[in-house]
Amino acid sequence: MSLVKSVSLVNDTVDSAGFNTDDAINYVTDKHGSVVDNGLVKKSIDRISEEKPGHWLVTYRYGKAYGKVPVTVRGNAREGITKASVKPGKGGNVGKTWFPIELAFRGSYSAQFFPHTYWGTDKKGKKAAKLTTKFYEPNSLSLLAGSEETNVRTNVQGLDVYGQDMVTTNFYGGSRASLDNSRGHVILYHLNKVPTYALQYMPTQTLNFYAWKSYAANMKVSPYIKLGHGQSLGSTSRYIYELANWNRAKKPRSNELLQIDKKTMQVNRIWTFAVSNGSRKYNRYFLNADVIDDNTVVALFHNKSKQRYEFWKIVRRGNSFQAKETAAVSGNLISNSSQVQGFTYNVAYKCYYIAFNDYLFKISAEGNLENFYHFNAKREVEGLASYKSKIYIAMNKRAEVLDSNMTK
Structure with a gap:
């Protein structure tokens, strides 16, 4: 089982999707070494809302394979709120x-x-x-x-x-x-x-x-x-x-950024961020x-x-x-x-x-x-x-x- 090291999420009160914890899986194999469908992996949490700050430790299990990923929703509710005021x-x-x-x-x-x-x-x-x-x-x-x-x-x-x-x-x-x-x-x-x-x-x-x-x-x-x-x-x-x-x-979402290590070609870390014009209502x-x-x-x-x-x-x-x-x-x-x-x-x-x-x-x-x-x-x-x-x-x-x- 290979999982990302950490996930850091923006505090986004209008995000409609939340974080799908499947995203933190690089791969999981069975006892024969064959890659299995992520849907067969048991997770302690399926989706984490970005509407409120907090910390989670998500666990993943498949057979005897086990892993965990720390997930944080950051505390600053105004992160990424700025102005789109440049004259075109x-x-x-x-x-x-x-x-x-x-x-x-x-x-x-x-x-x-x-x-x-x-x-x-x-x-x-x-x-x-x-x-x-x-x-x-x-x-x-x-x-x-x-x-x-x-x-x-x-x-x-x-x-x-x-x-x-x-x-x-x-x-x-x-x-x-x-x-x-x-x-x-x-x-x-x-x-x-x-x-x-x-x-x-x-x-x-x-x-x-x-x-x-x-x-x-x-x-x-x-x-x-x-x-x-x-x-x-x-x-x-x-x-x-x-x-x-x-x-x-169609509905508001935050932006999800993956960092992939060239040596292993596996996702190392995940962040989400929001860019908003004046308020979260106008997310980019x-x-x-x-x-x-x-x-x-x-x-x-x-x-x-x-x-x-x-x-x-x-x-x-x-x-x-x-x-x-x-x-x-x-x-x-x-x-x-x-x-x-x-x-x-x-x-x-x-x-x-x-x-x-x-x-x-x-x-x-x-x-x-x-x-x-x-x-x-x-x-x-x-x-x-x-x-x-x-x-x-x-x-x-x-x-x-x-x-x-x-x-x-």
């Missing part, structure tokens, strides 16, 4: 994209033998951004069909890059990412050891054993852990962070976020009622969080309410990038729309990352990572 920069509604259901051609799961190149035209109509294939991902990393807990498929929803480490969130099926409390696997790739085409043949017999072994040695896979929608992914030299929020939540629930360092999250909030995007900096101090709105951009950017498919903050150029299907927007630190790039890939974007001067974009069917050198 110049943006607008400059494009219209498609929804996946509308698209007749969405690529193929078949192995690819050539790289893709997609040119993005900027606001002046010039070719200004070039995406090229970095590598094609495997369809699966599992030899046998197995259960959802053990079958590692690469239905990618998000990615991040730090140095030569690239991490992706992966689900058993694409629709799983839109379920409440959804779980999946995180895969870590060493970019400097990743072949462009060969991973497509894992785990088939097309690769000989020694080639398969050498590629697998440069990858790590997490257990079947809580991921939420999977598009709010960030990483540092030691940890991976996932903001495990549900993209279809983030569906897209990036991580700057082990204490700093940059998050994107689409304020539909005011037709703007807000950029928030959330800083962790110990187990508490402080939030500040750093910028905002006017308009919805895309005019037909298509969802954001990726978000990243570029530290080198101090700007934000927001991805939609076939569109990439560059927003200055002050919130002004500096440029946008319109591609014609006709493939769904499944995550966006940046490291130094490079941008990385994941696309589906087949799962592929592309990169581009972006100019300042």
